[in-house]
Amino acid sequence: MRIDAHHHLWDLAVRDQPWTRDIPVLRRTFTADELRPALDRNAIDATVVVAAMPVPEETPELLALASVDPHVRAVVGWTSLTDPGIADRLAELRERPGGSALVGIRHGIQDEAEPDWTGRPEVRRGIEAVGAAGLVYDLLVRPDQLPAAVRTVRELPDVRFVLDHAGNPVIGADGLEPWTSLLTELADCPNVAVKLSGLVTRTGPAPVPALRAYADVLFATVGPHRLMYGSDWPVSLLAADYDAVLAVAESLTGELSADEREAVFGTTAARWYGIPA
Secondary structure, eight states: OOEEEEEOOBOTTTOOOGGGTTOGGGSSOBOHHHHHHHHHHTTOOEEEEEOOSSOTTHHHHHHHHHTTOSSEEEEEEOOOTTOTTHHHHHHHHHHSTTGGGEEEEEEOGGGSSOTTGGGSHHHHHHHHHHHHTTOEEEEOOOGGGHHHHHHHHHHOTTSOEEEGGGGOOOOSTTOSTTHHHHHHHHHTOTTEEEEEOSOGGGSOSOHHHHHHHHHHHHHHHTOGGGEEEOOOBTGGGGTOOHHHHHHHHHHHTTTSOHHHHHIIIIIHHHHHHTOOO
16 A cells, blocks of 8 residues: 655635745645546555645544545644644544544644743643544654654653654755754654655745755665655655655665555554554
């Protein structure tokens, strides 16, 4: 089973996406029907759709889609981590149509000003509630927030985490440190996996050479069996179409064994998010 472990969908007729107002390429509606031909063309069997906005209405909509769409098999949704009733909110989401597809929760930590936002007691309690509900917590952080994310993963061993976009490293000659050291620390925590996603938009016209050293660090530290491919579509359209993004990931993983490539492109996501074959 080939899985795209990270993409988004939105309909501007239903809800504005204010962050796209100055990004013409993304300032329109993106539907599952538009994505489907690329999935079929590339033999992608299942996808994980990730909430794009921190609003309570979006997650039920994505769950309803998962109940009828043949590709959308899992949803990483949003709910307020600081809500004292977060356990009840998660239970309510699971009772909705498609609720069994809820596999995780994510908050846009990268939009929070504090480098140590995940260290706030009320945030920690919320993340613990996500784990207690049997869900994964997806970490979306800026480079300066990665040290706090590593501490959070280490200090909450009973919660399963996924680091989105490999922690959004700075891509370039001087970008490998301190990212490499932090990923090495993170790899010591068995309760975290990492997404090979969202990196093409951080490079120039030659993404494979630009990303080769970063991919090698991920293979050597986290390892292929805790790595999962995600297209980050449609945000990826800032740099390349779906086929080109997938081709970059396939090129970067070309020297792995067949079993390791199968992990990156399917079995890691299936295991981590509990996606049945």
